[in-house]
Amino acid sequence: MSIRTLLAIVLSLAVTSTAFARQTPAAGAGTLRVTVNDTTDAALPHATVTVTDAAGVAQQAAVGPDGVATFAALAPGTYQVTASADGFRAQTWSVTVRRGSNSATATLPVAISEQITVADQSAEERRDNGFTETLTQDEIDALSDDPDEMAEQLAQIAGPGAQVFVDGFRGGRLPPKDQIQQIRFSRNSFSAEYHEAGMVRVEVITRPGFGNWRGRANFGFRDESLNARNAFASTKEPTQQQRFNVSFQGPLVKGKTGLSLSFDGNNAFDSRTIRAQSTGETLTGLARNTTDGLNVNVRVDHALGATGQIRAEYERRSTDRGNLGVGDFDLASRGYDTEQINDQFRIRNTGVIGRKVFRELRFEYTSSEQVTNPYSTAPTIRVNDAFTSGGAGQSGVRSSREIEISQNFDFTIRRRHAMRAGVLFEAGWWNSTQQQNTNGTYVFTSLDAYNAGTPATYTIRVGDPLVEYSQVKAGWYLQDDVRLAKTLSVSLGVRQEIQTQVNDWFNIAPRLAFTWNAPRRTTVRGGYGIFYDWYEANLHEQTLRVDGQRQLDIIVENPTFPATTEGGRTLPSSIIRAAELSQPVIQQASIGLDRPLTAWASVRADYMWTRGSNTLRSINVNAPIDGVRPNPLAGNITEIQSNGRRASDRLSIGINARHDRSRLFTNVMYQLQSVRNYSDSATSLPADSTNPNLDWGPSAQDVRHRLFVNINAPIWYGVRAGFNMQVASAPPYTVTTGRDDNGDTVFNDRPAGVDRNSERGASTVNASLRLNKAFGFGSRSGGPEGMPMMPPPGGSSASVSSPAASSGALAQRGPGGPGGGPGGGDGGPQIMVMEANNARYRLDFYAQFSNIFNKVNYNTFVGNLLSPFYGQATSAGAPRRAEVGMSLGF
Numbered sequence: 001m002s003i004r005t006l007l008a009i010v011l012s013l014a015v016t017s018t019a020f021a022r023q024t025p026a027a028g029a030g031t032l033r034v035t036v037n038d039t040t041d042a043a044l045p046h047a048t049v050t051v052t053d054a055a056g057v058a059q060q061a062a063v064g065p066d067g068v069a070t071f072a073a074l075a076p077g078t079y080q081v082t083a084s085a086d087g088f089r090a091q092t093w094s095v096t097v098r099r100g101s102n103s104a105t106a107t108l109p110v111a112i113s114e115q116i117t118v119a120d121q122s123a124e125e126r127r128d129n130g131f132t133e134t135l136t137q138d139e140i141d142a143l144s145d146d147p148d149e150m151a152e153q154l155a156q157i158a159g160p161g162a163q164v165f166v167d168g169f170r171g172g173r174l175p176p177k178d179q180i181q182q183i184r185f186s187r188n189s190f191s192a193e194y195h196e197a198g199m200v201r202v203e204v205i206t207r208p209g210f211g212n213w214r215g216r217a218n219f220g221f222r223d224e225s226l227n228a229r230n231a232f233a234s235t236k237e238p239t240q241q242q243r244f245n246v247s248f249q250g251p252l253v254k255g256k257t258g259l260s261l262s263f264d265g266n267n268a269f270d271s272r273t274i275r276a277q278s279t280g281e282t283l284t285g286l287a288r289n290t291t292d293g294l295n296v297n298v299r300v301d302h303a304l305g306a307t308g309q310i311r312a313e314y315e316r317r318s319t320d321r322g323n324l325g326v327g328d329f330d331l332a333s334r335g336y337d338t339e340q341i342n343d344q345f346r347i348r349n350t351g352v353i354g355r356k357v358f359r360e361l362r363f364e365y366t367s368s369e370q371v372t373n374p375y376s377t378a379p380t381i382r383v384n385d386a387f388t389s390g391g392a393g394q395s396g397v398r399s400s401r402e403i404e405i406s407q408n409f410d411f412t413i414r415r416r417h418a419m420r421a422g423v424l425f426e427a428g429w430w431n432s433t434q435q436q437n438t439n440g441t442y443v444f445t446s447l448d449a450y451n452a453g454t455p456a457t458y459t460i461r462v463g464d465p466l467v468e469y470s471q472v473k474a475g476w477y478l479q480d481d482v483r484l485a486k487t488l489s490v491s492l493g494v495r496q497e498i499q500t501q502v503n504d505w506f507n508i509a510p511r512l513a514f515t516w517n518a519p520r521r522t523t524v525r526g527g528y529g530i531f532y533d534w535y536e537a538n539l540h541e542q543t544l545r546v547d548g549q550r551q552l553d554i555i556v557e558n559p560t561f562p563a564t565t566e567g568g569r570t571l572p573s574s575i576i577r578a579a580e581l582s583q584p585v586i587q588q589a590s591i592g593l594d595r596p597l598t599a600w601a602s603v604r605a606d607y608m609w610t611r612g613s614n615t616l617r618s619i620n621v622n623a624p625i626d627g628v629r630p631n632p633l634a635g636n637i638t639e640i641q642s643n644g645r646r647a648s649d650r651l652s653i654g655i656n657a658r659h660d661r662s663r664l665f666t667n668v669m670y671q672l673q674s675v676r677n678y679s680d681s682a683t684s685l686p687a688d689s690t691n692p693n694l695d696w697g698p699s700a701q702d703v704r705h706r707l708f709v710n711i712n713a714p715i716w717y718g719v720r721a722g723f724n725m726q727v728a729s730a731p732p733y734t735v736t737t738g739r740d741d742n743g744d745t746v747f748n749d750r751p752a753g754v755d756r757n758s759e760r761g762a763s764t765v766n767a768s769l770r771l772n773k774a775f776g777f778g779s780r781s782g783g784p785e786g787m788p789m790m791p792p793p794g795g796s797s798a799s800v801s802s803p804a805a806s807s808g809a810l811a812q813r814g815p816g817g818p819g820g821g822p823g824g825g826d827g828g829p830q831i832m833v834m835e836a837n838n839a840r841y842r843l844d845f846y847a848q849f850s851n852i853f854n855k856v857n858y859n860t861f862v863g864n865l866l867s868p869f870y871g872q873a874t875s876a877g878a879p880r881r882a883e884v885g886m887s888l889g890f
Contacts, residue, residue, distance in 0.1 A: 231856040
C-alpha cells in the first residue's frame with residue numbers, strides 16, 4: 001500500500017467520523033462550570049448555583065440534567081460560589097476565575113457535618129493563549145500501561161518538540177495510568193512563566209489519594225511469537241518483555257491525608273540488527289540488548305486547613321542495560337553495560353493568601369549516578385560507514401545532584417487584571433570520571449584503505465578524567481492578563497534569566513498574547529515572545545575535561561597500523577573550549593484560529609514562526625588554511641561559540657471530533673514545516689571551519705510533512721479500540737566525500753557544490769492499536785469517600801468536598817475531573833465509563849500492537865561516497881509487535 005493511498009484512507013475515515021463527534025470548544029475568557037453531586041456521585045438537577053463577585057453582584061443559574069451549571073463571560077477575579085438543593089446542606093466557597101475555562105465541583109451531603117476544602121486552581125488555559133486539548137478518560141485508557149511507552153505515544157500525539165510536565169515538574173517518569181487525573185496538550189504558549197519555547201507542552205496531572213482505598217495491578221508480556229521479522233534480519237529476532245505495575249491509593253486520614261504508592265518493573269531483551277561490510281564479506285547478525293528496571297514511587301497529599309494543600313513525592317529508579325553500542329556498523333566487541341540509579345524528591349505546596357492571592361511553591365531535588373563498563377579495552381577500528389570493531393572506547397562514573405525551586409503567585413488588581421508572578425532558582429553539582437577514546441581509535445576512509453593497512457588518523461584522549469563543577473540558573477517573571485473588551489483578552493508579560501558560565505546578564509524576554517472571539521463563533525489567538533536557552537551543564541563539562549590541563553586529544557595523521565610509534569605526523573595537543581558566550585535567543589510568534597464545523601466537530605489552524613540567534617555551535621578555530629594552521633603550536637581547537645542561528649516555520653491544520661453518547665473521539669492533524677540551521681548539535685563541526693556559514697541548510701529535524709491521527713471508539717461486545725498513527729515524510733541526510741580533503745582531521749567534507757542535508761531518506765508510518773475489554777465484579781458498599789483535588793500546576797478547578805463527599809466522581813469521569821470534561825470546559829461532564837467502572841473490582845484484558853501495518857521504516861541513510869552502503873539505509877525500525885496483558889483494579 002502506497003503512502004498516498006494510506007493517507008487518503010485515513011483522512012477519509014477522520015472526516016467521516018466527524019459526523020459522530022462533538023466539538024471541543026476553545027477556552028473562552030472567564031467561563032465557570034459548576035457540577036453539583038450528592039454523596040453517591042449522582043447529579044442534583046434540582047440544585048441552584050449562585051456566583052457573587054467582589055462588588056456583591058450575584059448571578060444565579062439552575063443546574064441542568066447533567067448536574068452542571070455554567071456561567072459565561074465572567075470578569076477575571078475572585079467569586080463566592082454557593083451550591084444549594086432542597087434536602088441537602090448548601091456549600092459556599094471561593095473560586096478565582098481567570099481567562100479560559102474554569103471548573104468547580106460541590107458534593108452536597110444530606111445531614112452530616114462537613115469540612116470544606118477549597119482548592120483555588122486555575123486551568124492551564126486561563127493563562128495560556130494557545131489551543132488546549134485534553135484527553136478523555138477513554139483516550140487515557142487506550143494508552144500503553146508501560147510509562148516509557150506511554151511517554152512515546154504522547155510524544156507522537158503532541159508532535160515534534162513536545163515537552164512533558166508532571167504536576168508542573170519537567171521531566172521524570174510518568175505515573176501509572178490509574179493515578180493520572182488529566183492529560184492535556186497546550187500549544188502556542190507565550191506565558192511569561194515558561195522558560196522553554198517548546199512547540200507543545202504535555203501536562204500530566206495526577207490525582208490525590210483522598211478517596212477510598214483503591215489500587216491496580218498490571219502485567220504485560222511480549223515476545224517474538226506474535227511479532228513480524230525485521231527487514232534487515234534473516235530470521236525473526238528474539239525479543240521479550242515482562243512488565244508489571246502495582247499501585248495503591250487511599251486515605252491515611254479521611255478527607256485530609258492521602259497516600260499513593262506504585263511499583264513497576266521491566267525485564268526485557270531486544271535485538272538490534274548488524275549490517276556491516278568487511279573485507280570481501282557482508283557482516284550480518286543480531287545483537288541482544290537487555291534492560292532490567294525497577295521503579296518505586298511514594299506520594300503523600302495533605303490538606304492544610306480550608307485553603308491549602310501540600311504534596312510530597314519520592315521516586316527511585318534503577319535501570320541496568322546490557323550490550324549497548326552494538327548494531328548497524330558496530331560489531332559485538334563494541335558492547336558495554338550501564339547501571340543507573342536516580343533518586344528524586346518533590347514538594348508542591350499550594351494555598352490562598354487572604355482572599356485574592358493564590359500561591360504555589362515547587363521544590364525538586366534529584367540525585368543520579370551512571371556507571372559505564374565496556375566489554376573490551378582494545379583500540380577501536382573504524383572504517384567509516386563500513387564497520388567498527390574493537391572496544392567501546394567509553395567507561396567511568398558520572399554523578400549529579402540538582403535542585404529546583406520555584407514560587408508562583410496569582411492575584412487580581414481592580415478586577416480586570418489577573419496577575420501572575422514568580423521566581424525560579426536552579427543549581428547543580430556534578431562529579432564525573434567518564435572517559436572517551438582512552439584506548440585510541442584508528443580511522444580508515446574506505447575498505448580499500450583498511451585492506452592496505454593505511455589509516456587516515458589515530459586519535460587518543462589522555463590525562464585525568466576527573467571533573468567537578470557546579471552551575472546555577474535563575475529567573476523571574478511578571479504577567480498581566482487583562483480583558484480589554486467582551487471579545488478581546490490580552491496577556492502581557494516579561495521574564496529575565498541569568499546563569500553562571502555565561503557573561504550575559506541583561507536577558508529580558510517580553511511576551512505578548514491575545515484571544516479574540518471573532519464573529520461566527522471563530523476564535524483567533526496569537527502572540528509573540530522572546531525566549532532564552534540555557535548553556536547546559538554537559539557542554540560546559542566537555543570544555544573543562546578537554547582543556548589541555550586535565551585531558552587533551554592526541555591526533556596522528558597517516559599513522560603506521562597497528563603501531564603508532566612509527567610513521568605518521570603527530571599534531572600538537574587538541575582541546576575543547578568555550579568562547580565568551582551569550583544565552584541563545586529564540587523569537588517565536590504565532591497566529592491561529594479555531595471554528596466549529598458542526599455541533600460535534602471543530603477545525604483548528606495555526607502558523608508558528610520561530611527564529612533563533614546566538615545559538616550554540618562549534619568551530620575549529622585552528623583549522624588549516626591552505627594547509628597551514630593559524631597556530632602551529634596547537635592541534636584542533638574546538639571552540640563552542642554563540643553565533644549560530646536557526647529558523648523554523650510550521651503550519652498546522654487539525655480536526656477534532658467527539659461524540660459523548662457514542663464515546664467516539666477523533667483527532668487528525670496535518671503539519672507542514674521547514675527547519676533550517678547551521679548545525680544539529682552544539683559540538684558538531686562544520687565541513688569547513690574557515691567558512692562555517694556554508695553549512696546553513698535543512699536541519700536533521702526538517703521533516704516537511706507530518707500527519708497525526710488518533711481515533712478512540714467502542715467496536716463490539718464492550719471492546720474498545722484506540723488507534724494512533726503518525727506519518728512523516730523523509731528526513732534529510734548529507735552527502736560527503738568520505739575523505740579529509742581540507743586536512744582538519746574531520747571526515748565530513750562535501751563534494752563541490754553539494755549543500756548540507758541535500759538528500760532525503762524515506763518516509764515513515766508508525767501506527768499502533770490497543771484493544772481493551774473490561775469486566776466488573778461485585779458492588780460498591782456504601783457511598784464513596786471525599787476527594788479534595790490537588791490544584792493542577794497553574795491549573796484551576798476549585799473543589800469542595802467533605803469527609804462524606806463523593807470520591808468516585810473523579811475515578812468515573814473524564815480526565816477533567818469532578819465537574820467537567822476535558823479541561824473542565826468542554827461543554828458537558830465527561831461521564832464516559834464502562835459499566836465495569838461501577839463495580840467493586842474491575843478486570844481488564846488488553847492486546848496492543850505497534851507498527852500494525854508492518855511498515856518498513858528505514859533509519860538513517862548513508863551519504864558517504866566511499867561507503868559500500870552509499871545511498872542506502874542499513875537498519876529499520878521495529879517491525880509489527882504485539883503485547884498482551886491484564887490488570888485488576890479495585
